[in-house]
Amino acid sequence: xxxxxKATEKLLRILISGLGISExxxxxxxxxxxxxxxxxxxxxxxxxxxxxxxxxxxxNSLDVGYVDNLVDLFYESFIAGFMLSKALYGxxxxxxxxxxxxxxxxxxxxxxxxxxxxFWYRWLP
Numbered sequence: 001x002x003x004x005x006k007a008t009e010k011l012l013r014i015l016i017s018g019l020g021i022s023e024x025x026x027x028x029x030x031x032x033x034x035x036x037x038x039x040x041x042x043x044x045x046x047x048x049x050x051x052x053x054x055x056x057x058x059x060n061s062l063d064v065g066y067v068d069n070l071v072d073l074f075y076e077s078f079i080a081g082f083m084l085s086k087a088l089y090g091x092x093x094x095x096x097x098x099x100x101x102x103x104x105x106x107x108x109x110x111x112x113x114x115x116x117x118x119f120w121y122r123w124l125p
Contacts, residue, residue: 012073052099052115059113060093067119068094070110075119085111 041064045051059066067078070088074081089111096108104112 009073047102052102052104053097055113056094056097056099056104060095060097063091067114067116068111069105069108069114072105072114072116072118073110075116075122078119 041058043051043055043058045054055066058064065082067081068085068089070085071078071081074084092111094108094111094113096104096112098104098107100106102115104114
């Protein structure tokens with residue numbers, strides 16, 4: 001099962017890599033404004049300090065936008081990832097409070113909150 005997940009993830013990454021180029025075109029046609037996402041919240045903490053469980057509790061109980069594991073797969077084109085995540089999950093809670101060294105993918109699937117490491121490593125290597 002894990003091998004199938006890894007193969008699917010690699011295939012998705014290959015297919016998604018071209019979306020970053022077309023993101024400007026997608027942004028111009030979005031049905032929302034920037035004011036809907038006016039207050040970003042960054043949760044920053046050293047390992048083993050409770051930042052992951054805080055992130056999970058915050059995103060599960062409040063109506064906030066967050067990067068889930070599905071959006072993390074689209075780290076080169078967040079807009080496409082958010083659109084797909086919204087279409088699949090809507091505003092359903094993720095109900096995931098497990099992690100392994102901050103990663104929720106193993107326990108919570110694609111809707112669980114993500115630390116979005118690939119995005120941060122892309123811009124801050």
